[in-house]
Amino acid sequence: MPEKENPSVPAQDRRERSHFHCNTHSPESGHPPSPVTRPPPESRYEMFLKVQLPWNVIIPAASLESNGLMLQRCMILRILDDFASKKASKHFGYYMAVTTLDSIGEGKVRNSTGDVLFPVLFSGIAFKIFRGEIIEGVIHKVLKHGVFLRCGPIENIYLSKIKMPDYRYVPGEDPEFMNDKLSKIKKDVIVRAIVLGTKWLEAEREFQALVSLDGDYLGPVS
Numbered sequence: 001m002p003e004k005e006n007p008s009v010p011a012q013d014r015r016e017r018s019h020f021h022c023n024t025h026s027p028e029s030g031h032p033p034s035p036v037t038r039p040p041p042e043s044r045y046e047m048f049l050k051v052q053l054p055w056n057v058i059i060p061a062a063s064l065e066s067n068g069l070m071l072q073r074c075m076i077l078r079i080l081d082d083f084a085s086k087k088a089s090k091h092f093g094y095y096m097a098v099t100t101l102d103s104i105g106e107g108k109v110r111n112s113t114g115d116v117l118f119p120v121l122f123s124g125i126a127f128k129i130f131r132g133e134i135i136e137g138v139i140h141k142v143l144k145h146g147v148f149l150r151c152g153p154i155e156n157i158y159l160s161k162i163k164m165p166d167y168r169y170v171p172g173e174d175p176e177f178m179n180d181k182l183s184k185i186k187k188d189v190i191v192r193a194i195v196l197g198t199k200w201l202e203a204e205r206e207f208q209a210l211v212s213l214d215g216d217y218l219g220p221v222s
Contacts (some may be wrong), residue, residue, distance in 0.1 A: 048126070050123065051124055052122070053092075055082070056118070056120075057082075057119075058110070058117050059074055059115060061115055071104075072101055076098055086205070087205045093127050094207075096126060096127050099124055099125060101120060102120075103121045105121075127153055129151065129154065133194070134194055135151050135194075136151065136191065138151075138188060138189070139188065139189050139190075142177075142185075142186060144175075146158055146160040154208075155206070156206070156207075157210075158209070163212035163213060164185065165214055166179040166180065167185060183220055185219075189220050191219065191221065192217065192220075193212060193213055194212050194214070194215050195209055195211055196210040196211060198210075
């Protein structure tokens with residue numbers, strides 16, 4: 001069962017507190033991470049978050065160039081590689097894009113390999129949903145007891161039949177849920193729903209979520 005976030009905390013405050021430091025490599029200095037700049041107010045209610053992250057980038061000695069632009073390009077490529085392998089984090093959600101490389105710290109040579117570690121600060125886009133938010137997802141699996149939706153990079157968003165007021169299951173080759181007004185919830189249909197709770201799976205590095213249609217203006221999107 002997905003864990004629910006504290007309902008007594010306003011959504012915008014929960015969103016702000018999700019912005020913590022995240023590293024792919026531990027700093028050699030051993031100092032604890034520092035908070036990063038909070039997103040602007042207009043981004044707090046969006047699933048796409050503007051984040052600023054400190055990151056440690058290791059550049060092989062053979063890749064170092066005297067040209068500063070080439071070094072920046074190499075760093076961005078390494079960060080993108082880290083994004084692909086790391087995929088997501090509990091605090092930030094899914095890493096989507098790097099927008100700007102804001103600053104590059106002094107490089108430190110690693111004695112064991114000769115590679116150089118650069119502390120950098122960059123801005124980017126992350127994707128995360130929160131309890132109480134309204135989302136739209138595409139149904140990709142229909143079961144007797146509910147359906148699974150896909151929203152952005154999140155694949156496992158579950159809508160139980162007990163959270164679909166007035167809908168009943170209709171079996172068949174193309175199973176669906178239907179109500180008395182002939183509104184249908186089936187594969188490839190877009191559904192607007194409210195998030196009841198989310199759960200972070202560390203091993204898979206992904207989120208699960210529970211949603212409901214219990215509310216105004218929720219259900220299939222025509």
